[in-house]
Amino acid sequence: MSRIVARLCLLTLPLVAAACAERVKPPVAPPFMALPPMPGPKPTPPASSAPNLVLPPKLADGSYATPNRSLSGAGTVWHFRVALNVAALGCDDAAHSVANAYNSLIRTRSARFDESYKALTTQYGSLNTLDVAMTRLYNYFAQPPAQPGFCAAARQVLAEVPAVPDAEFPVFAAKAMQRLEQPFLDFYGAYEKYLADLARWANAFGKVQVTTGYVRVEELTPPPEPVAPAAPTAPVQAPEIRP
Numbered sequence: 001m002s003r004i005v006a007r008l009c010l011l012t013l014p015l016v017a018a019a020c021a022e023r024v025k026p027p028v029a030p031p032f033m034a035l036p037p038m039p040g041p042k043p044t045p046p047a048s049s050a051p052n053l054v055l056p057p058k059l060a061d062g063s064y065a066t067p068n069r070s071l072s073g074a075g076t077v078w079h080f081r082v083a084l085n086v087a088a089l090g091c092d093d094a095a096h097s098v099a100n101a102y103n104s105l106i107r108t109r110s111a112r113f114d115e116s117y118k119a120l121t122t123q124y125g126s127l128n129t130l131d132v133a134m135t136r137l138y139n140y141f142a143q144p145p146a147q148p149g150f151c152a153a154a155r156q157v158l159a160e161v162p163a164v165p166d167a168e169f170p171v172f173a174a175k176a177m178q179r180l181e182q183p184f185l186d187f188y189g190a191y192e193k194y195l196a197d198l199a200r201w202a203n204a205f206g207k208v209q210v211t212t213g214y215v216r217v218e219e220l221t222p223p224p225e226p227v228a229p230a231a232p233t234a235p236v237q238a239p240e241i242r243p
Helices: 002-023 073-090 097-108 110-124 127-141 144-163 166-204
Strands: 207-211 214-218
Touching: 073 097, 073 110, 073 127, 073 144, 073 166, 097 110, 097 144, 110 127, 110 166, 127 166, 144 166
Parallel strands: none
Antiparallel strands: 207 214
8 A cells, every 4th residue: 555655656746846847937038128229419509609599580592680681881881890899899909909900990981981870870760770770780799609700800801901992992891791790690500500400319319318227218308498699798888979
């Protein structure tokens, strides 16, 4: 009898072991999860400018609506004077070379500037309207991000102007205005590219946060509301404009 029991135990032992083996399964490795591409560096505004500037509107031809568009002959000459006045105040060096060159320009071309001012006053209809427009123009030329290029252009123009015959001065002023304004247009173009790059960065990546073994993608926080460009830290005050 004992032999029969022993044989039964021997026969059932593998079955019990197999049953236990089925109940205790080895741990299964988690499925492989590919990480999303990590975001590249977040685009930054050009020339250390603010991240929420409002650019001038674009016109149908793709150009920016700046204060220097569609000027009359008198307006071009006077805007030329304003641009170089801002340069004399903001681009000067220890030797006062820019200020001295500007003062020389005012002395030698005073008749031209007086004529332009009188015509521009008539065009605007009142001194108050003209003063408001000129304050806006002074602040336009004083925008900090464009100052390096603007100051370089102003120095070149001031170096060339003494050799310009008086009869050719209006034509010279019109061509020089394009050079003086170009740094601001270049900045606007660079800022527009920054906005496009930022939008692509946000759409492609968002905020990716990696923790141990897991990836969590968070939605971007809304960007700050756009604000108009702030006035320069030390705004250029328009000097008294005399006819």
